[in-house]
Amino acid sequence: MHIDLKREIKESGPGKTGLIILLLMITVALAAPILAPYDPYQQSTASLLSPSWSHWLGTNHVGQDIWSRLVFGARTSLLVGFGVGILATLLGTVFGVSAALVGGLYEKVVMRIVDAFIVIPMIIVIILISAYIRPGILTLILLLSLLSWQGGARIMRAQALSLKERGHVAAAKSFGANRFYLAWRHIVPDLGPILLVEFIYGVRRAVFMEAGLAFLGISDPTVVSWGMMMRDALSFSYLNVWQWWLVPTGVALSLIIIGLTFIGHAAEPVIEPRLRGVGIA
Amino acid sequence: MLEIKNLRVSYGQDVILNGIDLELGAGETLAIVGESGTGKTTLGLSIMRLVEGTVRGTIRFNGKDLLALSDNEMQQIRWSQIAMAFQNANNVLNPVYTVLNQIIEPMVEHGLKSKKEARDRAAELLRYFGFPADRFAAYPHQLSGGEQQKALLAMAMANNPQLLILDEPLSSLDAAARAEVGDLLRETDKQSAKLVATHDLDTVSKLADRMAVLYGGKIIEAGLTRGVFRQPRHPYTRALIRAYPNMTTVKDLQGIKGRMTRPVSGCPFHPRCTQAIDICQTKMPRLVWNKGRQIACHRGGIITLLSTKNLTRSFGSLKAVDSVNLHIEAGETLALVGQTGSGKTTLAKTIMGLYQPTEGDMYLEGAKVGKRGKDFYKRVQMVFQNPGESLSHRLSALEAVMEPLDVQEIGTKEERENKAIKVLGEVELPQTNDFLNKYPHQLSGGEMQRLAIARALVLDPVLLIADEPTAFLDASIQAKILKLLLNLQEQRGLSILYITHDIAAARKVSDRIAVMLDGKIIEEGPSNEIIAAPKQGYTKNLLRAASALRSTESSNVEQPTLNPPIDEGAL
Numbered sequence: 126m127h128i129d130l131k132r133e134i135k136e137s138g139p140g141k142t143g144l145i146i147l148l149l150m151i152t153v154a155l156a157a158p159i160l161a162p163y164d165p166y167q168q169s170t171a172s173l174l175s176p177s178w179s180h181w182l183g184t185n186h187v188g189q190d191i192w193s194r195l196v197f198g199a200r201t202s203l204l205v206g207f208g209v210g211i212l213a214t215l216l217g218t219v220f221g222v223s224a225a226l227v228g229g230l231y232e233k234v235v236m237r238i239v240d241a242f243i244v245i246p247m248i249i250v251i252i253l254i255s256a257y258i259r260p261g262i263l264t265l266i267l268l269l270s271l272l273s274w275q276g277g278a279r280i281m282r283a284q285a286l287s288l289k290e291r292g293h294v295a296a297a298k299s300f301g302a303n304r305f306y307l308a309w310r311h312i313v314p315d316l317g318p319i320l321l322v323e324f325i326y327g328v329r330r331a332v333f334m335e336a337g338l339a340f341l342g343i344s345d346p347t348v349v350s351w352g353m354m355m356r357d358a359l360s361f362s363y364l365n366v367w368q369w370w371l372v373p374t375g376v377a378l379s380l381i382i383i384g385l386t387f388i389g390h391a392a393e394p395v396i397e398p399r400l401r402g403v404g405i406a
Numbered sequence: 407m408l409e410i411k412n413l414r415v416s417y418g419q420d421v422i423l424n425g426i427d428l429e430l431g432a433g434e435t436l437a438i439v440g441e442s443g444t445g446k447t448t449l450g451l452s453i454m455r456l457v458e459g460t461v462r463g464t465i466r467f468n469g470k471d472l473l474a475l476s477d478n479e480m481q482q483i484r485w486s487q488i489a490m491a492f493q494n495a496n497n498v499l500n501p502v503y504t505v506l507n508q509i510i511e512p513m514v515e516h517g518l519k520s521k522k523e524a525r526d527r528a529a530e531l532l533r534y535f536g537f538p539a540d541r542f543a544a545y546p547h548q549l550s551g552g553e554q555q556k557a558l559l560a561m562a563m564a565n566n567p568q569l570l571i572l573d574e575p576l577s578s579l580d581a582a583a584r585a586e587v588g589d590l591l592r593e594t595d596k597q598s599a600k601l602v603a604t605h606d607l608d609t610v611s612k613l614a615d616r617m618a619v620l621y622g623g624k625i626i627e628a629g630l631t632r633g634v635f636r637q638p639r640h641p642y643t644r645a646l647i648r649a650y651p652n653m654t655t656v657k658d659l660q661g662i663k664g665r666m667t668r669p670v671s672g673c674p675f676h677p678r679c680t681q682a683i684d685i686c687q688t689k690m691p692r693l694v695w696n697k698g699r700q701i702a703c704h705r706g707g708i709i710t711l712l713s714t715k716n717l718t719r720s721f722g723s724l725k726a727v728d729s730v731n732l733h734i735e736a737g738e739t740l741a742l743v744g745q746t747g748s749g750k751t752t753l754a755k756t757i758m759g760l761y762q763p764t765e766g767d768m769y770l771e772g773a774k775v776g777k778r779g780k781d782f783y784k785r786v787q788m789v790f791q792n793p794g795e796s797l798s799h800r801l802s803a804l805e806a807v808m809e810p811l812d813v814q815e816i817g818t819k820e821e822r823e824n825k826a827i828k829v830l831g832e833v834e835l836p837q838t839n840d841f842l843n844k845y846p847h848q849l850s851g852g853e854m855q856r857l858a859i860a861r862a863l864v865l866d867p868v869l870l871i872a873d874e875p876t877a878f879l880d881a882s883i884q885a886k887i888l889k890l891l892l893n894l895q896e897q898r899g900l901s902i903l904y905i906t907h908d909i910a911a912a913r914k915v916s917d918r919i920a921v922m923l924d925g926k927i928i929e930e931g932p933s934n935e936i937i938a939a940p941k942q943g944y945t946k947n948l949l950r951a952a953s954a955l956r957s958t959e960s961s962n963v964e965q966p967t968l969n970p971p972i973d974e975g976a977l
Contacts, residue, residue, distance in 0.1 A: 143561075250734035292795030299758050300810035300865070314800055 134391045143387025150381050161193035165349050167308065173366060182369040185357060190371055192245065196379060198351045201262065202332050202381060208266035209331030214324045216274035221281025222312055225289060226304045236282070242275040255343040262348060265338070269331050269359040284319060288312045307347045322392045331384040335380050350380045407432045408453070408569055413463035415445070415623075421669060422448045422459065424623040427693060432568070433464035435592075435600040437614035437631065439607065439646070443666060445623045446603035447493065450571040451599070452490060454490050455480050466613060467569065480937075490571040491562035493798075499546035499554060505532065505541040508560050518565055519571070527705055531560040533622065535590060552583045552586070554589045557714025559587070563594065570600045576609045588612035606852015607650045611635065618700075619643045622666065623879045629699040629705070634694075638708035639699055641899075642675050656913045660896045668895050673704065681705055681736045709771060711736045711869055711901045712757070712786070717766035719756045725827045726752040728925035729766065734869065737899040739891075741912035741933070743948065748907045751791070753922070754871050757903075758788050775811050780814055787867040791874045793854035797846040797861075803830070804842035807861045826864055833860045833890060852883035856890070863894065870894075876911070888915050910952045921945050 134140040153283045162179075169188035182191035192283065220239070223230040227250060251272060254260075260268055262358070285308075294311050302310075313320075338344045339352025351374050358371035408430040415423040422445045425458040430436050439475045440448050452459045453465055455472060465472040467488065472480065489512075492498045499508055509528035513519045519527060532542060535556040546554060555578050562570055575591065591600070591613055602613050610617050610631060618628035621644065627640035635654075636643040645662040647655065664678040673679070676686040685704050693702040698858045701707045715735035719726050726749045742750050754762045757768065759778035775782060787810075790796035797806050807826040816822065827837050833856045835841065846854055855875060862870055872891065876884035892915060894900050906912050912919055913933055919928040919945065929942045940946050 292790055292792060293798035295755075295760055295860070296788075296790060296796045297798075297809065297813065298760060299783060299788050300813040301780035302777075302813040306813060311798060 126139040131393055134388060137385040137391035140391025142229045143384040143389075143391065145387065146380050146384030150199055150377075150384065151203060152202045153196060157196045159198055161190070161196045161343040163190035163193045165189060165194040166195040166347075173361070176369050177282075182373060183366065185354075185370065186235050188359065191373075192352075192373075193323075194349050194354060195351075198354060198374070198382075199377065201348055202335060202378070204262060205266055205269070205335040206332040206381070207263075208326040209269040209334075210324045212266060212270035213331075214320055216270060217277025217323065218281050218313065218316065218320060220274065220286045220401070221278035221283075222308045222316070223304075224278070225282045225285035226308055226312070227404035232282075235278070239278050242272070243279075247272050248337075249305055251338065252341065252343065255338050259343065259345055261345045265335065265344060266331075269334055273327065273330060276338050277327070280319065281316060282325065284316055289313050291315075318392070322389060325385055325389040325392065329389065330376075331380055332381055332385070374375055386397045407468060408601075409464075409466040410453075411466075413449070413452060413461070413465060414459050415457055415459050415908050417450055417459040419669075422623050424690070426463075426620075426623075426625060428618060428625065428628070430569070430599050430601060432596055432599055434616065435602060435614045437602045437604060437610040437617040438620050439604060439610055439617055440620035441666060442645075446605075446620055447573055448619070449602050450490055450573050450601065453569070453571060461595055465753075482516075485529075485567070486565045487567050488569045488571065489562040489565060489567040491558045491573060491575060493573040493577070493865060498558060501546055504543045504545055504556050505537070505549065508546075508557060509564050510853055512561060514563050516565060523824060524564075527564060528560070530686045531563060532557075532860045534594065536586070537559055538819050551578045552580065555579060556587065559591070559952055563598075566598065570598050571601045572600060572604075572613075574604050574606070574609075574610070575602060576606065577606055584608070585612075607647065607653065609637075617854065619646070621669060621670060624700045624702060625676050625693055625700070626868065627699065628693070631965075633699065639696070639701055640703055641679050641681060641708055642673075643707060644737070645678075651859075653966075656937055657917060658892055658914050660892055663897050663899075664874045673688060673702075681709055708738075709736045709773060710734070712903075713769045714757070715767045716767070717753070717756060717768060718764045719761055720764045722766050725925050727756055727763075730925075730927055732920060732930070734901050734903055736868065736901055737895065739902040739904050739915035739916040739919065741904045741909075741919045742922055743909050743912050743919055744907060745907055745948075748922045749925040750907075750922055751873055752925075753901065754788065754873050754905055756869060758786065783810075784814060785867055785879055785975070786869045786871065787862040787865060788871040789855070789862045789875045790874065791859040792878055793851065794846065794888060795880070795931060796858055797854060799846055801845075803844050803849070803857055806846070806857060809862060810865050816865075826860075829860045829864045830857075832863065832894070833857075835860065851879050852886065855883075855887055856880060859887070859890070859894075863898075863900075867900070869901045869903065871905070872877055873905045875904075875905070880910075884911070891915065908952070909937075909948050911956075921948065928976065 129284060137240040167189065168295060169184070171184055172186050172188040174180050180190050180192070182195065185191055185194070203265040220235050251268065254268060258264065289307070294307055297307055297311055335344070335350065336352035339350035340354070340356045342356055344350065344353070354374045355371055358367055358374065410426055410428050413423055413426040416420065426449060428436065440446050448457060452461055453472065461473060463473070464660070467483070472483070476496040503511065506525070506528050509531060510521070513520060513524040513527060529542065537553070537556070549557065555575070559572070559575060559773050576588060581589060602609065604610060613632050616629065617631045617634055618625045619640065621642050627634065627638070627643045634643060635647065638647055648657065649662060651659060663680070664680055667677055670677060672687045672689055673682070673691050676682040679686065684702065689702045689704070691702045693700050696706055710733050714730055717730045718728055730753060732740070742753065744750050749936070752761065756763050759782070768784065770785065801809065801821045804823065804826055807829060811817065811822040811825060817825065827842070830837050835853065835856050849857065852905060859875070860907060876887050879887065888911065891902060895902060902916055904912065909919070916933050918931060919936040920926070920927050921931045921936070921942065923944050927935065929940065929945050936945065937949065
């Protein structure tokens with residue numbers, strides 16, 4: 126089973142598109158201080174200006190430069206997205222693989238917790254908690270990660286259960302290897318492609334959740350966020366500001382989510398090779 | 407009648423015999439067995455007091471200490487009461503005497519017979535050994551090697567000695583003459599005791615009731631001939647039997663590692679011994695009685711490496727392994743034979759700890775095995791059935807062989823690499839960089855299995871469990887892998903539990919065979935006995951179904967093997 130993830134993504138048109146979009150967004154986020162002419166937090170009396178050479182996308186209701194806020198918003202979005210993607214995949218792998226290898230009571234307890242979390246509608250819980258604690262970026266990453274590793278854990282456990290019956294795992298055991306070594310050297314490497322798919326969908330989910338919570342106004346108001354920008358823009362819907370305030374923000378958010386979806390879709394045949402050749406309808 | 411105590415013979419600094427103790431009763435035959443250079447002939451010559459070196463200890467013959475006698479007194483005994491037939495016939499016979507006169511001479515010289523009586527006795531002996539009357543007057547150079555040997559035996563027997571020392575009595579004879587002379591020697595002179603010095607196990611089997619194995623001037627094992635042949639208990643004795651071509655044992659010939667070296671401190675065999683421990687290098691073991699045998703070994707002879715007691719493994723109500731009692735000795739191959747589904751692999755995995763036993767115990771070198779840790783796996787390793795599965799597709803050849811060392815955290819990275827490369831050489835794989843960086847899917851089936859064997863050997867285990875190691879290979883590759891295992895056994899003293907459904911292959915590589923059916927061991931014993939005289943119907947069926955290349959039309963389908971029936975008395 127030699128699956129080449131790179132080839133899988135490169136050979137799919139949407140896959141390539143998604144990759145280009147994502148790379149573009151990452152570049153924007155990294156280069157934000159260069160691309161943004163103003164401090165995104167700096168307020169001025171010049172509020173609700175129309176686009177001009179000095180303010181490309183005009184200013185918002187408190188006189189902040191919308192273009193600068195859009196560029197810095199990419200940072201928040203991607204930071205939360207990747208942070209949660211990494212942490213949730215890590216948690217899912219640790220619990221899923223350890224449940225498969227240790228077995229017994231430990232496996233039962235972990236998997237029942239997973240079941241319980243999957244049954245509870247996550248969005249409601251996150252909204253409730255966020256409404257109380259108004260999380261900053263770090264807290265938000267932690268919160269989203271803690272509430273979204275369970276689905277991955279199930280997949281990892283199922284895969285690890287089948288991988289641990291492999292001959293080379295039994296062989297390694299017969300050299301005296303402990304479970305940690307087995308997991309790290311023999312099982313996780315074989316999970317690689319699946320981990321990546323899990324990760325990408327994790328990122329997508331987190332980007333969406335972050336924007337959503339900010340849109341509902343229950344995240345840290347001091348952090349620049351696309352969700353919050355859209356919420357603010359909507360309260361001036363009777364003006365024509367939506368053209369340069371709401372639309373570019375919405376497009377940016379949609380692009381990231383579409384990009385991640387494309388990549389994830391292109392990589393899916395790794396988990397399920399029978400999907401190969403089935404394009405995006 | 408003859409009692410030798412602590413006999414030491416040395417030529418200058420060279421100690422030839424180093425504390426020999428043995429006893430021989432009237433009419434008994436004792437064989438002294440050993441490779442050339444072990445001191446067999448010196449022992450015979452010492453009893454005759456014909457050695458030129460320094461002789462210490464006591465040799466009591468009928469109560470008299472031969473070493474304390476004066477030369478004159480010894481002269482009385484030599485050739486009349488104790489006679490010796492020498493090995494090298496050509497040099498011993500006097501070229502200017504006829505055969506008849508050669509035999510008359512010792513009789514007349516020792517004044518026991520008149521010339522007339524001596525001539526009659528000599529003629530009688532020659533006739534006994536099959537000389538036609540017209541050959542009596544032949545000179546030694548006119549005799550064949552076999553006839554010379556017979557003449558020497560006749561000479562030695564001329565005076566009806568109480569003790570007859572025979573040095574390689576049958577070695578210069580061809581097979582037919584050997585059988586004939588062997589019979590004659592056994593039948594004749596039942597009242598005289600015989601000491602037979604030989605390197606030839608067939609001679610021992612033909613002549614001697616008891617045997618003593620000599621190595622490096624020391625007796626290392628002694629006992630009843632049949633018992634020793636059936637179950638040698640000293641590593642050297644076993645190795646000697648394995649190296650000897652015969653019609654009884656079925657395993658392929660194996661040599662003994664190294665060469666005999668002298669002088670050696672401690673046990674003389676320790677440089678070649680595969681179960682030597684520290685004490686073997688410093689202290690000479692004493693010859694002691696041990697379960698009906700005399701053995702000189704610090705470890706009490708060949709040790710039992712692994713034994714299981716009522717080992718059981720159930721899956722639900724199915725007993726895949728059912729109360730198995732097995733033992734594996736150090737340096738031997740035990741073949742576990744049975745059909746698919748008989749529980750062979752489950753047994754192997756239970757021993758390895760990949761399955762937990764439901765019941766029963768296991769002992770490794772006498773110590774009970776509880777939870778298997780790294781120490782256990784350093785000593786017991788397994789080669790799995792399918793090398794393509796058991797090698798990770800992510801590890802290169804070098805990484806795969808290094809993995810056990812990595813897991814066990816042995817040595818530095820460089821040391822591990824060197825060790826891995828060395829083991830690759832042992833299994834006859836290339837040690838080039840090109841090969842070291844190859845991945846399993848770039849290797850052939852044979853190469854993969856060699857790699858898997860190298861990986862199992864890199865920890866220097868004492869026991870290797872080989873689960874159908876050749877199931878996925880061609881016959882020609884299978885032969886090479888099996889040879890490799892035998893060579894490794896010879897060199898490292900590896901014990902092998904060889905699991906197979908193929909009794910024909912098992913017969914070639916194993917010392918003992920255990921037959922498994924429905925999770926139980928139904929029959930177990932030395933390979934030749936299982937092959938020649940199976941007790942269980944199932945084993946007979948296995949043998950009947952085993953591969954055979956019938957080259958002649960034969961109606962006798964029942965004949966299970968290609969082997970002729972075996973004489974129990976033969977080796």
